[in-house]
Amino acid sequence: MRTYPDARGLPLTAVAASAVAAFDRAIDAYLASAADTGARVEAVILADPGMPMAHCLEGYLLILAGLPDTLRRAPASLAAARRRADAATARERAHVDALAAWCAGDIRGTIDRLEAILVEHPRDILAFRIAHYLHFFI
Numbered sequence: 001m002r003t004y005p006d007a008r009g010l011p012l013t014a015v016a017a018s019a020v021a022a023f024d025r026a027i028d029a030y031l032a033s034a035a036d037t038g039a040r041v042e043a044v045i046l047a048d049p050g051m052p053m054a055h056c057l058e059g060y061l062l063i064l065a066g067l068p069d070t071l072r073r074a075p076a077s078l079a080a081a082r083r084r085a086d087a088a089t090a091r092e093r094a095h096v097d098a099l100a101a102w103c104a105g106d107i108r109g110t111i112d113r114l115e116a117i118l119v120e121h122p123r124d125i126l127a128f129r130i131a132h133y134l135h136f137f138i
Helices: 017-031 037-047 052-065 068-087 090-103 107-120 125-137
Strands: 002-005 011-014
Touching (some): 002 017, 011 052, 011 090, 017 037, 017 052, 052 068, 052 090, 090 107, 090 125, 107 125
């Protein structure tokens, strides 16, 4: 595992640049509320099962869906992200912490973690978008 820049210039821990490109496509789909967002996230995980941010993205989207089944599945995404966090960047580990807070129902803690990410990495569109949603939610 090493880091590769994503479309916004942020380093992502991955096995290959192609996995990062798949992650970028999944982010673009999420931002566009595309019908195939879930399939694109699955494609990232298939391309690189060890990418911490792929599991964070999956967990965030499972919680956002808000369905009983998806809410039950989010902790598995968190567990997968945690298993790979040792090799991740500090920003990626902060996303794992934000997902952990959200899985625990700590919305304010989730927002605080996402805002801390944005102070250091203002181009992190995923942190921005999830924080924006949670600010609206509360």
